[in-house]
Amino acid sequence: HHADNSNFASNIDRKELYEQINMSMKALMTDSWVSNLSNAAALLWHGFQSQGEPLNRVNWAGFYYEESGKLLLGPFQGKVACQEIEIGKGVCGKAALELQTVRIEDVDEFPGHIACDADSKSEIVVPIVRDGVLLGVLDIDCTVLGGFDTLDQQYLEELCAILS
Template sequence: MMFNVESYRGTREENYKLVIKQLSALLEGEKNQIANLSNASALLNQFLGRTNWVGFYLMEEGELVLGPFQGLPACVRIPLGKGVCGKAAKQMETVRVEDVHQFPGHIACDAASESEIVVPLIKDGNLLGVLDIDSPEKNRFDELDQEYLEEFTKVLVSYL
């Protein structure tokens, strides 16, 4: 399957459905978690646009630890409940922030980030980690992004 930006010429919904289909094709038959998360972050980074960081934090001994990502170097450890990632992890629900500078306790790993969406990775009721996406634009992520990124993570988790 070809993966290039030119593939995404439909509506936003059609494009999200295509990227989810591409994710399944990338992960099919591969059991290595790091390989799968690496390909998932690269695929999303190529697909989304107007983002400056796409990656994963994984649960390890009660805190989030940096996993595969695309972007500038990032914070390595995030306690549960701290920042956008920690809040999404603790609540086990997606957190979408229009302006990170207005978010109490925001952890600024990249000063260029203006908005953020964090989607928890949940399998069999257990938190595996979070998908974290930052944008240099305020209000970058909307309900449609949230809906399809949650679907993307459900497909991803089924391969982890």
């Protein structure tokens, strides 16, 4: 059953969590970009909710895809979000422009932060790139400061490589 991939033990550490997410994503990959992003958002959301702080305080996890030089809202889990982001604007736009992960400990300290949800305090955005071309970004917000570290970054970059 595909839904079984959404079951995460509450006693696993973050490394094990991400290994399970990425292994599940490899098994779920199809030729459909939308289906893949949808399942990735669901895996991340359910995985984060199974954890202790700070990951259980993730309040948005999803994707923006590149189209006509802009980032457009794609599959996600969380509250209703901004539908369009200019490349170069905000945390998502910076990651898209530079094709580099951007990890923000405190969004209020980031010049030009686009606040879709005032509850968000920290954010990580990972670009999805194939052959040097931007396909989109993975965007994850957390309601606590410093919600993401280098371990999160490493495994989320691996997930985005799988999705590309």
